[in-house]
Amino acid sequence: xxxxTATAESPEQARALLDxxxxxxYVGGHPxxxxxxxALGLDEIKEITLLAHRQGKKVNVxxxxxxxxxxxEQLPDYLQRLAEINAxxxxxxxxxxxxTLQELDLDLPYIYDxxxxxxxxxxxxxxxxxxxxxxxxxxELTLSELKEMQSKLNQPVEVLVYGPTxxxxxxxxxxxxxxxxxxxxxxxxxxxxxxxxxxxxPDSQYPIFEDEEGTHIFSQDLSLMPVLxxxxxxxxxxxxxxxxxxxxxxxxxxxxxFAEAREALEAGxxxxxxxxxxxQSIQPQSRSLGTGFYLKDPKDxx
Amino acid sequence: xxxxxxKPEVLAPAGNLExxxxxxxxxxxxxxxxxxxxGLRSRxxxxxxxxxxxxxxxxxxxxxxVYVAANMVxxxxxxxxxxxxxxxxxxxxxxxxxxxxxxxxxxxxxSAPGLPIHLSTQASATNYKTLEFWKKVGLERVVLAxxxxxxxxxxxxxxxxxxxxxxxxxxxxxxYSGRCTxxxxxxxxxxxRGGCAQSCRWKYDLFEIDGNSARSLIPExxxxxxxxxxxxxxxxxxxxxxxxxVNSLKIEGRMKSIHYVSTVSNVYRKxxxxxCVDPDHFVFDxxxxxxxxxxxxxxxxxxxYYGVPTEKEQLFGKPRKIPKYTFxxxxxxxxxxxxxxxxxxxxxxxxGEEVEFYGPGFVRFKQTVRxxxxxxxxxxxxxxxxxxxxxxxxxxxxxxxxxxxxx
Numbered sequence: 001x002x003x004x005t006a007t008a009e010s011p012e013q014a015r016a017l018l019d020x021x022x023x024x025x026y027v028g029g030h031p032x033x034x035x036x037x038x039a040l041g042l043d044e045i046k047e048i049t050l051l052a053h054r055q056g057k058k059v060n061v062x063x064x065x066x067x068x069x070x071x072x073e074q075l076p077d078y079l080q081r082l083a084e085i086n087a088x089x090x091x092x093x094x095x096x097x098x099x100t101l102q103e104l105d106l107d108l109p110y111i112y113d114x115x116x117x118x119x120x121x122x123x124x125x126x127x128x129x130x131x132x133x134x135x136x137x138x139x140e141l142t143l144s145e146l147k148e149m150q151s152k153l154n155q156p157v158e159v160l161v162y163g164p165t166x167x168x169x170x171x172x173x174x175x176x177x178x179x180x181x182x183x184x185x186x187x188x189x190x191x192x193x194x195x196x197x198x199x200x201x202p203d204s205q206y207p208i209f210e211d212e213e214g215t216h217i218f219s220q221d222l223s224l225m226p227v228l229x230x231x232x233x234x235x236x237x238x239x240x241x242x243x244x245x246x247x248x249x250x251x252x253x254x255x256x257x258f259a260e261a262r263e264a265l266e267a268g269x270x271x272x273x274x275x276x277x278x279x280q281s282i283q284p285q286s287r288s289l290g291t292g293f294y295l296k297d298p299k300d301x302x
Numbered sequence: 303x304x305x306x307x308x309k310p311e312v313l314a315p316a317g318n319l320e321x322x323x324x325x326x327x328x329x330x331x332x333x334x335x336x337x338x339x340x341g342l343r344s345r346x347x348x349x350x351x352x353x354x355x356x357x358x359x360x361x362x363x364x365x366x367x368v369y370v371a372a373n374m375v376x377x378x379x380x381x382x383x384x385x386x387x388x389x390x391x392x393x394x395x396x397x398x399x400x401x402x403x404x405x406x407x408x409x410x411x412x413s414a415p416g417l418p419i420h421l422s423t424q425a426s427a428t429n430y431k432t433l434e435f436w437k438k439v440g441l442e443r444v445v446l447a448x449x450x451x452x453x454x455x456x457x458x459x460x461x462x463x464x465x466x467x468x469x470x471x472x473x474x475x476x477x478y479s480g481r482c483t484x485x486x487x488x489x490x491x492x493x494x495r496g497g498c499a500q501s502c503r504w505k506y507d508l509f510e511i512d513g514n515s516a517r518s519l520i521p522e523x524x525x526x527x528x529x530x531x532x533x534x535x536x537x538x539x540x541x542x543x544x545x546x547x548v549n550s551l552k553i554e555g556r557m558k559s560i561h562y563v564s565t566v567s568n569v570y571r572k573x574x575x576x577x578c579v580d581p582d583h584f585v586f587d588x589x590x591x592x593x594x595x596x597x598x599x600x601x602x603x604x605x606x607y608y609g610v611p612t613e614k615e616q617l618f619g620k621p622r623k624i625p626k627y628t629f630x631x632x633x634x635x636x637x638x639x640x641x642x643x644x645x646x647x648x649x650x651x652x653x654g655e656e657v658e659f660y661g662p663g664f665v666r667f668k669q670t671v672r673x674x675x676x677x678x679x680x681x682x683x684x685x686x687x688x689x690x691x692x693x694x695x696x697x698x699x700x701x702x703x704x705x706x707x708x709x
Binding site: 067068095098099115117119120121123126127139145169177180186201204285300301 | 375407428432457510520528
């Protein structure tokens with residue numbers, strides 16, 4: 001009943017993710033998909049889709065960018081190709097992309113994903129009216145809000161249970177601009193491993209990188225392992241694990257832990273402590289784990 | 303001679319009733335305000351129903367429009383009462399509501415049919431297909447994302463006839479509006495529900511992790527990392543905006559002062575009129591720019607309209623020194639016989655100071671304060687008390703609602 005969606009960065013990793021229990025692989029590439037572990041071409045997406053379908057599993061493709069005219073021009077061709085390779089769904093947050101998809105009338109549904117803007121059941125209902133088969137919840141919601149949202153909807157609301165969460169997207173190359181100002185020559189890409197710290201909060205550590213879509217800033221890595229029982233009990237059964245900043249085998253092992261947690265939950269014998277400890281041992285030591293907004297009281301956020 | 307009859311609207315912010323009236327007197331075709339709920343400026347002055355009624359009355363008498371921003375991104379429970387709110391706005395005669403949240407859009411359609419809806423910039427409309435989508439849904443207008451270029455607007459106009467509103471002046475989000483939750487994560491304030499703490503304007507360390515310890519990348523003599531943007535000004539490019547097909551030219555700043563709102567409205571009114579009356583012989587008057595700098599708070603740039611902003615469009619280090627002008631008084635009346643103006647004081651000023659009067663229609667002149675009397679007709683050296691009534695001689699005629707500023 002619990003569905004695990006995990007990002008996949010390559011056909012090799014996809015195979016491993018399917019083996020450890022991922023139900024849906026999440027992939028994509030430029031210029032339509034945002035913040036993926038690796039930008040994949042259609043050939044790789046096709047290969048991953050074949051792998052997944054062979055095991056009766058699914059592939060969703062990220063078309064979640066804020067699209068400009070130029071991208072909109074190229075979109076119909078991309079969507080058609082995705083339909084041809086039998087991708088199971090796309091994620092979309094741009095109404096222009098959604099309209100394009102509807103006009104093409106393909107056998108390719110979409111899941112509404114507009115990042116920070118998906119915060120109520122009524123919003124999601126609007127997009128369901130416009131064809132969405134589900135939605136990805138904003139990371140800024142508390143457990144009580146998510147619970148209420150899901151209880152009002154028949155379609156699944158996807159919840160991030162592991163990974164960093166994007167808290168800022170700028171169209172500007174903010175790191176490059178700083179380098180130019182400071183006379184530095186340095187890389188700005190995702191694998192460079194750059195972070196911001198707010199001096200007023202010495203423990204803060206916000207990953208930052210640039211790509212073709214601009215600058216992206218993330219929060220602390222999230223892990224809901226300690227509270228999966230609450231998610232499960234409240235009908236939040238669509239889990240996303242995001243490996244945007246964690247490559248290779250480490251991410252696969254983390255997905256494996258969540259798959260184990262799922263089995264335990266469904267068997268009624270979930271005990272988080274051991275799984276949390278194992279997760280801690282795989283998680284890069286320099287990046288601590290937190291529960292984001294999930295355990296906060298909505299009243300404390302104003 | 304070519305002439306543009308269908309002039310674009312100059313749309314000004316109004317944080318309160320006084321600013322609303324001033325913006326309209328100074329040339330705004332429309333103003334946008336906040337109601338007491340569902341907006342994004344919880345700290346800006348927001349209008350009560352009675353104030354809205356008075357504002358609408360004032361605006362409609364002068365052929366101007368009033369829009370209400372209800373651009374919050376609602377969470378569960380936040381939208382309660384929104385239907386009644388929209389119905390009230392419609393009944394008051396509000397000309398449109400500015401919304402980004404589809405839940406509120408649905409509510410507005412159901413509860414207040416006939417009340418036009420504008421899509422807020424918070425929804426980041428960046429392509430013509432998105433404009434088509436919102437037109438099909440039934441929206442009347444889309445406020446574009448600030449990341450859209452002028453060529454992109456031209457192309458949008460070729461594809462769709464929905465009204466396009468675009469920012470021409472003011473502070474800018476450094477992020478795609480609505481796609482930034484720095485405040486949420488840093489200080490538990492929801493940026494999309496009115497709590498933005500402007501975290502992008504803070505200073506940060508930029509570092510890498512070497513083994514297990516952090517190593518700062520900030521050079522020794524450099525300013526810390528920051529994301530702060532300079533402000534937008536399309537003052538020199540209004541013809542481009544008009545020719546691209548923009549229907550509404552939006553000035554940012556519901557938190558800004560009367561001095562700011564009146565000055566900026568006045569300037570853009572003048573530029574739009576000057577261009578539309580004879581576009582082929584339009585000449586830019588440097589006085590317009592001089593005027594804009596009197597209320598500028600940061601350096602100015604053209605944002606994304608002509609390319610992706612570089613480091614020059616961001617604020618690093620010490621900000622440029624901009625001469626600061628203060629709003630000193632408002633004209634209450636004028637006697638042409640005696641050339642004496644009656645003023646309401648707004649900031650301390652006194653004898654010997656050089657001040658400047660300005661009025662709607664881009665009237666302005668400098669004046670030395672040669673004499674000054676209080677309410678009882680007694681000569682005084684200075685006007686120290688807030689809102690006190692004083693009189694002084696002026697060399698050129700003034701009218702009620704002319705404003706006086708000083709350096």
